[in-house]
Amino acid sequence: MTDTALQPVPRVSGRSTLGLLLRTPTFLIGLTITLFWALCAAFWAYVVPYDPLQDDVISALLPPDAAHWFGTDQLGRDVFSRVIAGSRDILTVAPLATLLGTFCGTAIGLVAGYNRGWVDEVISRIIEAFLALPLIIVALIALVALGPSTLTVIVVIGISFTPIIARTVRAAVIQERELDYVLTAQLRLEGPLHIMFVEILPNIVPPILVESTVRLGYAIFAVATLSFLGFGIQPPSPDWGLSVATNYGMIGGGFWWTVLFDALAIATLVVGVNLLADGTGAALRD
Amino acid sequence: MAALTLFLLSVLVFFGGQVLPGDIGRALLGPFADARAVEALNRELGVDQPLLSQYLNWIGGLLRGDLGMSYAFRSPVAPFVTQALGKSLKLAALAFVLVVPLAILAGIVAALREGRPADRIITTVGLSFSVMPEFVSGIVLILVFGIWLRWLPIAATWPEGAGALTQVRHLLLPAMPLFLVLFGYIARMARAGTIEALGADYTRTAVLKGLPWRAVIWRHVLRNALLPTITVVATQSGYLIGGLVVVETLFRYQGIGSLIYTAAKAKDFPMLQAGVLVVGGVFILATLLADILATLLNPRLRRGQSA
Numbered sequence: 001m002t003d004t005a006l007q008p009v010p011r012v013s014g015r016s017t018l019g020l021l022l023r024t025p026t027f028l029i030g031l032t033i034t035l036f037w038a039l040c041a042a043f044w045a046y047v048v049p050y051d052p053l054q055d056d057v058i059s060a061l062l063p064p065d066a067a068h069w070f071g072t073d074q075l076g077r078d079v080f081s082r083v084i085a086g087s088r089d090i091l092t093v094a095p096l097a098t099l100l101g102t103f104c105g106t107a108i109g110l111v112a113g114y115n116r117g118w119v120d121e122v123i124s125r126i127i128e129a130f131l132a133l134p135l136i137i138v139a140l141i142a143l144v145a146l147g148p149s150t151l152t153v154i155v156v157i158g159i160s161f162t163p164i165i166a167r168t169v170r171a172a173v174i175q176e177r178e179l180d181y182v183l184t185a186q187l188r189l190e191g192p193l194h195i196m197f198v199e200i201l202p203n204i205v206p207p208i209l210v211e212s213t214v215r216l217g218y219a220i221f222a223v224a225t226l227s228f229l230g231f232g233i234q235p236p237s238p239d240w241g242l243s244v245a246t247n248y249g250m251i252g253g254g255f256w257w258t259v260l261f262d263a264l265a266i267a268t269l270v271v272g273v274n275l276l277a278d279g280t281g282a283a284l285r286d
Numbered sequence: 287m288a289a290l291t292l293f294l295l296s297v298l299v300f301f302g303g304q305v306l307p308g309d310i311g312r313a314l315l316g317p318f319a320d321a322r323a324v325e326a327l328n329r330e331l332g333v334d335q336p337l338l339s340q341y342l343n344w345i346g347g348l349l350r351g352d353l354g355m356s357y358a359f360r361s362p363v364a365p366f367v368t369q370a371l372g373k374s375l376k377l378a379a380l381a382f383v384l385v386v387p388l389a390i391l392a393g394i395v396a397a398l399r400e401g402r403p404a405d406r407i408i409t410t411v412g413l414s415f416s417v418m419p420e421f422v423s424g425i426v427l428i429l430v431f432g433i434w435l436r437w438l439p440i441a442a443t444w445p446e447g448a449g450a451l452t453q454v455r456h457l458l459l460p461a462m463p464l465f466l467v468l469f470g471y472i473a474r475m476a477r478a479g480t481i482e483a484l485g486a487d488y489t490r491t492a493v494l495k496g497l498p499w500r501a502v503i504w505r506h507v508l509r510n511a512l513l514p515t516i517t518v519v520a521t522q523s524g525y526l527i528g529g530l531v532v533v534e535t536l537f538r539y540q541g542i543g544s545l546i547y548t549a550a551k552a553k554d555f556p557m558l559q560a561g562v563l564v565v566g567g568v569f570i571l572a573t574l575l576a577d578i579l580a581t582l583l584n585p586r587l588r589r590g591q592s593a
Contacts, residue, residue, distance in 0.1 A: 026410065129294050134569075136528030137546065137562055141299055144550045144558075221419050225532055228421045229547065244425060248536065252440065256429050263425040270422075271414045278413060 020283045027279025033272025037265075040084050041091040050078035052085040052238040064257050071257035073247060082238035083261045087269070089150070089233045090240065094219035097154045101161025102212040108162065109169025110196045114177055124170070127163040135160050135222060143231040153232050157222050161215050168211040172204040206284040213277035220273060224266050240266045292566050299562045300341050348563065354556035358549075363560045366545060371564060374530055374541030377442075380457050381464040381526075382519070389469045390515060393476025394508070400481060408473060416470025420463035420532040427462050442539035460537040464529050468522055475518040479511035486510070513584055520576030527565045
């Protein structure tokens with residue numbers, strides 16, 4: 001690691017940030033909701049009363065009762081079990097896409113912000129042009145061209161997040177590179193790669209963390225929407241967006257339980273992650 | 287800048303469309319069609335030429351106002367696109383007419399009560415709505431207002447020859463999910479702008495010279511708070527395109543979003559390309575309009591440009 005004497009004074013110590021976070025009500029609510037769904041995604045198999053994929057045509061479209069808390073869908077599958085198990089795919093795809101975008105965006109932002117000059121100019125122009133492209137349209141084209149698959153969804157969302165994260169990182173790097181520790185490293189004749197990734201990167205973790213938590217919220221939004229449109233997670237997954245897409249044609253017939261619980265599941269997850277992001281942002285910015 | 291984006295979009299939509307189908311004529315006519323018929327169709331559609339010349343032909347056609355032929359309908363794309371665009375503009379206009387005044391009002395109220403419960407509620411609720419996928423809020427709204435309360439029709443398509451009021455009634459439910467997403471964004475910008483204006487020197491001067499509070503708000507604070515908001519409203523028209531795809535699919539409304547979606551599913555690339563580019567054009571127009579409005583409202587920008 002680097003010479004400790006040259007480390008800048010940390011602006012917020014880790015302990016006080018965590019303490020501040022745990023005293024923020026929005027953060028706590030967000031954390032509780034997100035953790036609940038994360039636990040469902042990890043351990044759904046031990047919790048669900050029925051197999052979420054098992055058809056049972058005799059008990060199709062039963063309204064909620066004691067045996068089936070959320071009723072059953074048109075194939076007789078238990079909606080409660082499907083809602084619990086439906087957290088798995090979206091909570092795999094969305095974080096992976098966010099991770100990919102954060103990774104690429106950080107690398108590009110570091111290079112653009114640290115080098116300035118024409119490198120920065122070119123990268124910034126490309127970033128701006130990409131930022132103006134509507135995500136859903138780009139995703140639609142890519143998924144039509146490449147065929148819908150989980151990997152395509154991760155790559156498409158990850159790539160579309162890259163310019164956004166690159167912009168945030170670039171702004172942070174431009175502030176950071178004027179500080180003394182960067183100059184010291186330059187005087188020590190450290191290479192640019194070393195300065196970017198070893199010296200600067202650890203100091204811009206907070207803004208990257210805030211931005212990627214916000215992005216996670218949008219990733220969930222995007223994955224759910226693409227699955228609803230049939231370009232995301234594919235059957236027979238009990239994914240929420242997919243379930244809504246399969247069943248919403250019947251809500252005119254009064255089978256509200258086949259879509260309402262899935263919709264509410266997405267709603268709570270999206271709100272939870274965003275409260276988490278909002279709380280993190282507020283705590284790290286102050 | 288805007289032109290670069292449009293160019294990028296055109297390349298993306300064109301070459302994205304070329305990756306998959308090896309033989310479009312074969313795909314359209316089916317596996318049992320005569321080989322000569324397939325070849326003739328390929329020549330008719332121009333898909334037997336090299337990609338670059340296809341791209342240039344297509345761009346050239348666009349510049350002359352020729353949007354191409356639909357693979358699925360075997361007829362020019364243009365009438366479909368214009369009709370769909372008209373429908374979408376109606377839906378988008380309704381959403382904007384409702385959301386802009388209400389969201390700005392909410393943002394100002396939140397800013398004037400900064401840090402107090404009213405502010406917290408508006409900010410948190412606004413944030414939660416702005417990240418809600420449209421089909422989720424759409425489903426809940428359909429259930430509550432369309433099916434349980436029966437206040438609004440759940441079909442977006444109105445009967446032939448219906449009056450403006452009936453059309454609005456049918457569009458109200460589809461406009462709501464867009465409203466909710468936009469509300470949070472615009473309210474946040476209006477709030478931030480107002481807070482900044484409240485803390486500015488000119489506001490202090492206005493208060494100190496004895497101007498009544500109401501006049502300070504109207505004449506000094508609001509005018510400056512609205513500037514960033516207008517820019518946001520315009521950039522949100524970019525979001526709106528994605529939103530329209532979802533809402534129009536959910537409510538089975540034949541707008542441009544649903545046209546793009548259907549074309550994508552049917553691999554009808556000329557239709558897809560035309561739809562995406564028209565939408566990109568509208569987006570750029572909106573951005574331009576916002577720039578002009580911002581200049582009109584901001585004397586500093588106005589003077590800066592004439593000098």
